[in-house]
Amino acid sequence: MRLIIAVVGSLLLAPALRATVLVPAEFGEIVSGSQIIVYGRVADVHAEWSDDRRQIDTIVTLEAATYLKGGPGEAVTFRVPGGQIGRYKNVLVGAPEFHTGEEAVLFLKAQGPTVAHVFGLNQGVFRVRMDAHTGSRLVVPPVLMAAGDGAETVIRGAPGRVPLPLDTFAATVRRAMGQARGAR
Amino acid sequence: MKSRAVLLFTLLLVAATTSTATAYLKLGSRVGTRTITLKWSRMPIRYFVADRGAPSVTAQQMQQTVTRAFSTWNAVSTAVTSSEFAGFTTATPRGGDNATVIGFQSRPELDRTLGATSFLVDTTTGDILESDIFFNTAFPWSVASGGEPNRFDLESIALHEIGHLHGLAHSAIGETELRAGGRRVIAAESVMFPIAFSPANIQFRTLRADDIAGISDLYPAASFTRQTGSVSGTVTKNGAGVLGAHVVAFHLRTGKIVGGFSLSADGSFVIAGLEPGPHILRVEPLDDADIESFLDLTLGVDVDFRVKFHERLVAVPSGGGARRIDIKVLPKGG
Numbered sequence: 282m283r284l285i286i287a288v289v290g291s292l293l294l295a296p297a298l299r300a301t302v303l304v305p306a307e308f309g310e311i312v313s314g315s316q317i318i319v320y321g322r323v324a325d326v327h328a329e330w331s332d333d334r335r336q337i338d339t340i341v342t343l344e345a346a347t348y349l350k351g352g353p354g355e356a357v358t359f360r361v362p363g364g365q366i367g368r369y370k371n372v373l374v375g376a377p378e379f380h381t382g383e384e385a386v387l388f389l390k391a392q393g394p395t396v397a398h399v400f401g402l403n404q405g406v407f408r409v410r411m412d413a414h415t416g417s418r419l420v421v422p423p424v425l426m427a428a429g430d431g432a433e434t435v436i437r438g439a440p441g442r443v444p445l446p447l448d449t450f451a452a453t454v455r456r457a458m459g460q461a462r463g464a465r
Numbered sequence: 466m467k468s469r470a471v472l473l474f475t476l477l478l479v480a481a482t483t484s485t486a487t488a489y490l491k492l493g494s495r496v497g498t499r500t501i502t503l504k505w506s507r508m509p510i511r512y513f514v515a516d517r518g519a520p521s522v523t524a525q526q527m528q529q530t531v532t533r534a535f536s537t538w539n540a541v542s543t544a545v546t547s548s549e550f551a552g553f554t555t556a557t558p559r560g561g562d563n564a565t566v567i568g569f570q571s572r573p574e575l576d577r578t579l580g581a582t583s584f585l586v587d588t589t590t591g592d593i594l595e596s597d598i599f600f601n602t603a604f605p606w607s608v609a610s611g612g613e614p615n616r617f618d619l620e621s622i623a624l625h626e627i628g629h630l631h632g633l634a635h636s637a638i639g640e641t642e643l644r645a646g647g648r649r650v651i652a653a654e655s656v657m658f659p660i661a662f663s664p665a666n667i668q669f670r671t672l673r674a675d676d677i678a679g680i681s682d683l684y685p686a687a688s689f690t691r692q693t694g695s696v697s698g699t700v701t702k703n704g705a706g707v708l709g710a711h712v713v714a715f716h717l718r719t720g721k722i723v724g725g726f727s728l729s730a731d732g733s734f735v736i737a738g739l740e741p742g743p744h745i746l747r748v749e750p751l752d753d754a755d756i757e758s759f760l761d762l763t764l765g766v767d768v769d770f771r772v773k774f775h776e777r778l779v780a781v782p783s784g785g786g787a788r789r790i791d792i793k794v795l796p797k798g799g
Contacts, residue, residue: 304577304604305641305648305660305755335561336583360574365496365588371560372494372503373583374629377757390576401577403757410765422756423768425643432644434651435753437711438772440797442752 306404308426312457315388315400317351319343320409320447323383324356328364337371339364340396341379343387349454351391359389359397377403384409386420386450409447419444424453490634490726490759491683496588503584504632504683505593509547510535513554515568519602522569522619524553526608527600531567534623537672538631543681543689543738546631558597560585565630567623569606570599579604579661580622582629598626605664612665621662621669628657633679635659635759637711637751638722654722659758674721678738694781695737698790699727700748702770706732707794709756709766710748717743717778726760741783746775748792770794 306314325342342358362373377399379385388405391397399405407420423442425435445453492503512535514528522530528550535548551564558566560583575581580600584593600606600622607616639653641660650662655675662668672680681689700710706727712734713724725736751759752768760766773794781787 304579306577307643307645307647309645310647331559333559333561335557335559362575363583368587368589369594370494370496370501370586370588371583372586373581374492374634375578375581375758378495378761378763380763383763390574395574398574402575402581404577404755406757406762408762421762421766421768422754423752425648425753427643427645430645432642432649435641435643435648437749437751437753438770438797439752440771443769443797 308424309457311388311400313461316391317389318349319345320347320386321345323379323381326379328366337364375402377406418447420450492632492634501591509549511549511551512565513551516553519569522606530608530620531623534627541677541680543686544684545686546684558599563595565596567598569602571602580626582626596630612667614665617664618667624656632683636675638675675723678723682737691784693738694741696787697735700732700792702794706730707767709760713747715745739781741781743778748773
């Protein structure tokens, strides 16, 4: 009986979860592969049917506070797969969800006239949250950046891998951009 | 497989800080303030296969591969699942047709995505209306029995996506390495690990203990509750619950690894589907991964704590739960 309770309990606790199979990028690749890198606040989120009414996408508008790369204007709009219209919700597992008022640093791919999209489905999403103790803005997840050309095992729980303050994160992005330019 | 699992866990034990862990999760989707668990209420799952192939993989080969992958999940003795191939279709795996369609598709906006599963859900009832799986034609695929150089193994990815289709989310049983060209999987003990092995690798055609526990937890056979046990408890830091901590259970005798996450603000966790016997428990932060592949980051996932092993072995009984475990972790800077 305890096991059944445990199993049922874990089902009830299931949060919104993500899933897909990705080819993951190192942070430098995310930086160099994005045409727009922007920090801002989500101003609007609305779902719409695709032209053939086969799937629901969500159009997100971000009020830009700082562009680290690119810069189409005071706001940037991008598309994420999935969304809800009325009683129907389309979930593409792995696609990020956004809510009005959230802050984030976004790495976007924008080619030609099409609406921009997030780099690597969700790999270009770095959420910004307030530190409860200091009130400063922290960026999660922590950055995974190669230190050199050699392979290094990624160590979970590494002491230095913590959410970065927003300014430090921005400096890390700029440094990666500089390294990419230097490599050319 | 056991030796690889033992090696994997030994690496964890040797390193005070480590990157590998386990956990199965169930898929859910937030609707307002509640969460809908994505789970099929009826079996068999009827699926169509798109009648268009991709370079070097025909639609018939896709169908045979997908059928094998479904069969692998259906063969789990402690779970009750079944599937039925309904035929080929001209439809694409895009949704909106009340049919579960699996097939190749070009999705240039989904860069770096080998394949993905989508659901159309009626939020008023929580029913899954349909679920589709697409495989991205931007990548080279193979159905060769031994794999092919520079091509991703379709059966491995299909097995993973069909796990999602059943309602399983990602596992974190895996270890990666980082280099300027990207990240690469070194070892993994779950088909549901979100990062693909390199092309030509066919290791993910076989389910692991974590996958079996997950599918059995979702669709339990009577034997599941009799033959397995569970462990539950809390993870706390400075007296407060830790959300999003990985809790890993390693069977000392069999080497099987199963795990779970603390999924609520009080840090409580439950890991079901454990083989009875002594287990080592370990807690770790998800600080090496794309957290959004596992959990909704807006929930406030905590990654700022050190790896912690529970001081004692945990005896998991058959058909019941071990005594409650409370694990206190320390902040990285503390």
